[in-house]
Each structure stands twice: as C-alpha cells, then as structure tokens.
Amino acid sequence: MAFFPSSLFKTTDPTPGPRTRVLMVCMGNICRSPTAEAVLRRKLEAAGLADLIEVDSAGTHAYHVGSPPDERAQEIAARRGYEMKHLRARKVLPQDFDRFDLLLAMDWDNLALLEENCPTDPHTRRKLKRLTEFMPARSPHASVQTVPDPYYGGPAGFEFVLDLVEDACDGLVEHLRQVVASVASPP
Numbered sequence: 662m663a664f665f666p667s668s669l670f671k672t673t674d675p676t677p678g679p680r681t682r683v684l685m686v687c688m689g690n691i692c693r694s695p696t697a698e699a700v701l702r703r704k705l706e707a708a709g710l711a712d713l714i715e716v717d718s719a720g721t722h723a724y725h726v727g728s729p730p731d732e733r734a735q736e737i738a739a740r741r742g743y744e745m746k747h748l749r750a751r752k753v754l755p756q757d758f759d760r761f762d763l764l765l766a767m768d769w770d771n772l773a774l775l776e777e778n779c780p781t782d783p784h785t786r787r788k789l790k791r792l793t794e795f796m797p798a799r800s801p802h803a804s805v806q807t808v809p810d811p812y813y814g815g816p817a818g819f820e821f822v823l824d825l826v827e828d829a830c831d832g833l834v835e836h837l838r839q840v841v842a843s844v845a846s847p848p
Contacts, residue, residue, distance in 0.1 A: 682715040684761040690720030690750035693808050695730040699743040708834050713841050721774040725750040737819040739815040766793040768807035771788045795832035802828050
C-alpha cells in the first residue's frame, strides 16, 4: 500500500469542517466513482472520521452530468447497505485540483486524463493516484491495479467493482486515519 506524507494535505483551513478532501474519479461518474464515494463515506463514518474528511466524486467526461448513478450500481450497492441515489454526476473541474487533497482515479486512462489537465506544479501532481494504490496487502485483490468499468457488462462486473472498492477503501481509511493523527499531533 502506498503512503503519502501528511504535508500533501491541507492542515490550516480557515473554514470549519473537513480538513482533508478526497475526490473519486472515473469516466462518467455514474458507476465506479459514485460507488467509491458511497463506500468511503460509510467507512469513514464507521471509523469516526466523517467529520474530518470530505468525499466527492466526478468524471473526466461530461457524458452524464446531473444524472444519478447507474441503476445497476445502485442496486448492487444497496444490497450491501450503501446509499447512492442522492448522488449526481459531475465533471472534474479545474478548481478540483486545488480543492482536493487526493484525486483518486479508478484506472490508468482516467489517471492519464487527470495528469493531462492537472497544473504542472509538483505539489498538485502528487495528489493524483489510483484508488487501488491503497489496496491492503492482505486483500485477495492486492494485485489488482485498476477498478474496471462495469458499464457494458452484467451484474457480476458491478459486484466485482464493489469488492475492489470496499477493499481499497479499507486501506484508504487506514491511511487517512494516519494523516488525521499526524495533523492532530505534529512531530
């Protein structure tokens, strides 16, 4: 699992609320990234970190702006207790590169698109990662490098996406717990 220094994260936010912001990114923001948003939100709540970390999702393309998540993704997620129907697709905006502390792409293509549109300063570019970089070594999916797009497949693809996202978010929550702890008690 990749760990990133807490210096990448904003620690002095003049407004009350979350200090760390995470953006999940896929192509259209109707399957993988809203699934990842819903999963991370619930895992952060369970870990007691929901008030310290903001989560959102967006797409690299504007195909589905304003649309709810794919019904198949919602159905599979609902079976595991994740609520997604309130989410609406949006496109990644230029200000997202500054606003968010981590922009987590679901695959190599969307990571490349983020890199292409990202400001060139090294600090901002270090925010761009794949969600699967946080996959715990103990996960049965530890060797999986991307979250595949299930859009053109059947229910099994959406189940697999949810399996991958749940495992990667477990690792991400552990990482964020360490970031929050390091911000709360600097060296």
